[in-house]
Each structure stands twice: as structure tokens, then as C-alpha cells.
Amino acid sequence: MSLSPAQLLRAAALIVALxxxxxxxxxxxxxxxxxxxQGNVQPLPIAIPAFLGQGADAELARNIASVVEADLKxxxxxxxxxxxxxxxxxxxTDAAPRFGDxxxxxxxxLVTGRVVRQGDGRLRTEFRLWDVFAGNQLDxxxxxxDKNWRRVAHLxxxxxxxxxxxxxxxxxxxxxxxxxxxxxxxRVKRLAIMDQDGFNVRYITxxxxxxxxxxxxxxxxxxxxxxxxxxxxxxxxxxxETGQREVVGNFPGMTFSPRFSPxxxxxxxxxxxxxxxxxxxxxxxxxxxTRLTDSGAIDTSPSYSPDGSQIVFESDRGGNQQIYVMSAxxxxxxxxxxxxxxxxxxxxxxxxxxIAFTKQSGGKFAIGVMKPDGSGERILTExxxxxGPTWAPNGRVLMFFRDQGGGPRIYSVDVTGRNxxxxxxxxxxxxxxxxxxxx
Numbered sequence: 430m431s432l433s434p435a436q437l438l439r440a441a442a443l444i445v446a447l448x449x450x451x452x453x454x455x456x457x458x459x460x461x462x463x464x465x466x467q468g469n470v471q472p473l474p475i476a477i478p479a480f481l482g483q484g485a486d487a488e489l490a491r492n493i494a495s496v497v498e499a500d501l502k503x504x505x506x507x508x509x510x511x512x513x514x515x516x517x518x519x520x521x522t523d524a525a526p527r528f529g530d531x532x533x534x535x536x537x538x539l540v541t542g543r544v545v546r547q548g549d550g551r552l553r554t555e556f557r558l559w560d561v562f563a564g565n566q567l568d569x570x571x572x573x574x575d576k577n578w579r580r581v582a583h584l585x586x587x588x589x590x591x592x593x594x595x596x597x598x599x600x601x602x603x604x605x606x607x608x609x610x611x612x613x614x615x616r617v618k619r620l621a622i623m624d625q626d627g628f629n630v631r632y633i634t635x636x637x638x639x640x641x642x643x644x645x646x647x648x649x650x651x652x653x654x655x656x657x658x659x660x661x662x663x664x665x666x667x668x669x670e671t672g673q674r675e676v677v678g679n680f681p682g683m684t685f686s687p688r689f690s691p692x693x694x695x696x697x698x699x700x701x702x703x704x705x706x707x708x709x710x711x712x713x714x715x716x717x718x719t720r721l722t723d724s725g726a727i728d729t730s731p732s733y734s735p736d737g738s739q740i741v742f743e744s745d746r747g748g749n750q751q752i753y754v755m756s757a758x759x760x761x762x763x764x765x766x767x768x769x770x771x772x773x774x775x776x777x778x779x780x781x782x783x784i785a786f787t788k789q790s791g792g793k794f795a796i797g798v799m800k801p802d803g804s805g806e807r808i809l810t811e812x813x814x815x816x817g818p819t820w821a822p823n824g825r826v827l828m829f830f831r832d833q834g835g836g837p838r839i840y841s842v843d844v845t846g847r848n849x850x851x852x853x854x855x856x857x858x859x860x861x862x863x864x865x866x867x868x
Contacts, residue, residue, distance in 0.1 A: 461537045461560045461567075462593055470845070472508035473593065475501065476536035476561075478519045479512075481543035486552070489578060490544035493554060496582035497540065500600040500626065501589060503841075504826070505848030510536055522557060531561045538567075538593060542585070547573070554581045558589055568592045579628060580867070587866075599821040600625060603864040604828060605643045605652050605669075606839060608632065609857035613836070616857075620654065622669065625821075625863070627839075627853040633667065642686050645864045647779075648693035652862070653677065655687065664698060666713070677711060678718070686730045690757075691737045697721075699729035699742075708742060710757075721759035732776045732784075733757060734801070741765075741775040741784050741801075752786060754801060765803030774817055777801075780824030783844065787816050787829075796829050798844060809846035819863045828852065830859040 461473070477498045482490030501507035516530040522541045531539050542556035555571035568588060572581045580601060587598030608621040620633040620640050634640055639657040646652065650669040655662060664677040664687045677687070677696055685699040685706065697710045708721040708731050722728045726746035733740055734757075741754050747764060750771040755762035766772040770790025777784055783798040788808070795811035796818050814832045821827070825844055830837045836857035842849040852861075 461562065462595065470506060472506055473537055474510055474535050475507050475538040475540065475589075476510045476515065476531055476534070477501075477540045478515060480541075480554070480556070481519070481522060483546070486544050486546055489552070490542070490554075493544065493578055493582045493585070494540075494542060496579055496626075497556075497586045497589070500583060500586035503626065503850060504590065505843050505845075506590075506594065510534055522555070525564075525566075526559060528559075528561050528564045531559075536561050538589075540585075540589060551575055552578065552581075554578070554585075556585050558592060579624065583624070583626075596825070597823045597866070599823045599826060599863075599866070601867050602822060603650075603669075603867065604819075604839075604852075604861050605633070605645060605864070606830075606854070606861040607640060607643065607859045608854070609836060609859060610636075620652075620667075621854075621858070623854065625852075630855055633669075633672075642860060644688045644862045646689045646693040647691050647865055648689075650864065650867070651693070653687045653689060653696055655685070664696065666696075677713070678716065688732055690733050691735055697731045697733065697740065699731065708740070708759075719759075721755075722762070724762075728753075730774050734777050735779055735781045739801075741777055743773045743775060750789075752784070752799075752803075765799065765801070766806075767803065768806055776818055776820060778820050778824040779822055782824070785818040785820065785827055787818065796827065796842065798827075807846065809842050809844070810840075810849055815840075817860050819861050821863055822865050828861040828863060830861060832859075 477494055480490035480494040498509045502509050514534045517527045519541050522543045539559040539561050545553045547553055551573050553571055553573050557566055558568040560567050574581055583600040586600040590598035602625045603622055604625055605622045607618050609616050609618055611617045617636040618640050619636040620643055621630055623630045641655040643652050643654040652667050654665055656665055665674055666677055667674045687696050687698040695710050695712055699706050700709050705725055706727040706729050708728050709718050711718045724746045726744055728742055728744045731740050731742040738757055739754055740757050743750050744753050750773050751764055752766040752772045752775045753762040753764050770788050772786050772788050774787045775784050785798050788795045788797055793811045794815040795808045796815050797808040799806040815829055818827045818829045826841055828841045830839050837859035839852040839858045839861050
């Protein structure tokens, strides 16, 4: 049975109670952690046995543990140990594990958990995170939910990630993207949304209109996107929770790349007038529009810095596509890209430390990052056609789409460039945009 967006969000608001489980050993400073700021991070060996469950819930308990394991492994920072190597069989999550059995197989961290069916039908899922070598419990939480067990797993993975790295996780998030179907010359494009691991895909639009460039608000479960129907192109706002859609405005000519400001109160976009394209910001409360550039060139793909003080964008004002930075209020712009080739689709990291971009050079399309002053350029991945980077809310991972000839698919890569993976989708998929954390 399919659920409406509002019903799905109510199911996702699953934490009726969230509190720490009593530690079985005195609290101690963790000896196990991951320094994600060093250049070459070695994945942390972690053991995640199947969670315990009774009767029909036993499989569900195993599935929750499997999703936690998959989330952590996909981050590239954790190396889950093969279950066949386990010596101890966890039978009681209230008792301390036999740490010696886990040290032998070099597990530095251990996760145990169980699922219990409550009298009212809800599921209680609890987990404990252990420092194997120190012999201490590091964290312990429990959750109550009616249906959304996958979100429980993502929340657990987030807590483990944060406890062991010191930074927020990104697993309890969603991604909106453009689903593409049909023959190449008659593609039907509709908006779809999925969990960050590719599961729970839902379609937001029906394909009657061409849709492009969906972008999440940094502060809410709301997106802005372009729609090309029978009339002129329109910029829409869509509330994922309620399904309510409204027009931001009808603009003369073509409109491109709408994107929210960090506070969610403005939308910045590129409007074409004649042969030029300039940047405009619209206040969503007053619907007043402010022109930000007047260069006589094509300025497009704007993205705010996390503090809202600056804007990065692409422009051909210097002869070909390059990346520029200017004040959020407009004025003079400074070019920051100087490598060989053309630069496009810049996106400021939520951390503020990097700007992601697409670079076309020598017949290849690359996804890279650079510092806001243009220094430290690094290519993370390149191939036949890569485009459209979007940041995870913690600024450690990027998604993008790649079309190798048959049709576009979505991939992720971390900021080291060493952990690239394809994100499964039912069909062709392009133009991903990452949500803020759901919790």
C-alpha cells in the first residue's frame, strides 16, 4: 500500500521516545575513534552482529543491523568484519560482551542490538556501541516506531558515525532527483525522492511536465525546481511533507538553476533576457526580486556560502565558463578557477571549506573541489560525462550523475576521491539534490 507524503512523514517522525540506555560499565573517554581530518584515513574495523528479535521480528532485527552495516561501510570510514569470523554469539544485549573474543578478530568497535515488539504493536529498537579495547560502552539508545524501521537503522548509523568521528552523520537524509524513462529522444522526466542509500523511492510529479534542477531547502523538507509545461517555464516550491505546490513566479524568457539561501527565505536564480543571463534573488515572503549581476554575459548556477554572505556562480564573462565569487548583495566578482578547461555547476560545501564543481577538459567531465579562494583544486572523479554535484549535509560526501551513453545514473564519492559508489535507482536518474537531516 502506498502512502501519501504526509503519511510517510508522520511515519518518519518515529521517535516517540529517545534516551540513553544505562551503561553497563563506568563512562570512560573513548580510545577508539577516527580522525577524518588526516590525509589518508584507514577504515575502522567494526563488528555488527545481527540484532536480536523474537518470532516474526527476528528477520526485521537482522535487516536493521544490515542497513546500519551498509551505511557505515558505504561511508568509506568503517570496515565491517565478516560475520563468519565472529567467535562470540551475542544472546543478551543487556550483558557486556566478551571483549577478548572481539579483540582476537581485531574489532575495534562493536555494535549490539535487539528489537522488541511492544504491547501496542510498536517496535522498540535498542543498540549499544562498545569500545572493544577499552572494554567500555560508548553509546546506547532506543527508538520506538510503527513502521519506518529503515529510518531507525539510519539514525543508529548516524549516532555511531558521530560518536566515532566527532562529526554529524548523513544517513538519515533523502535525495530528490530527476527520474528519466522512455527513449532517449522522448524522455519522460519526473521528480522522485529516495533515502540516501537508494531505497524508499517515491515519485513526486507524474511526468506531464518537463522538470529540471530540483534543489532542497537547507532548513526544511521543501524543494524548488524548474517546470516546463504548456506555458512559459516556471519556478515552483514544493512541500515534501504536504505535497502542496506553489509558483515562485512567472518570469519572461528562460529561468535556470533556482536554489535556496541558507536561511530558506530566498531563492536565487538565473534569468535570461536577450542573449544575456543574469542572477536574481527573490525574497519568498515579499516576492520582491533583486538583480545581482549585469555583466552582459551568461551568469548562471549560483550557490550561497553557508553563512549567506557570498555567492559562487559560473560565467563566461572571461571568454569561457569559469567560476566566480561575489558578495551576496551583488557587486564586483572575483574569478577563482584558472585550470585548463571549462568549469560549471559550482556548489558551496555546507562546511564552508570547499566548493564542488564540474570541469570539462580534454573530452572528459570531472567532479572536483577547490577552496573558496580557488586554491587546492582536486579532481575526485572523471569520466565520459559527470555532472551536477550535490553535498551531503555534513560536507564529507558528494553525489553526482554520470551518463556513459545509455542513460544517466547517480553516484557518490567522498572528498578524498577514493570511495566512489553507484546509488541504485529503479531507472535512469540525474540531477540529485541532498536534503538536510530529517531529525
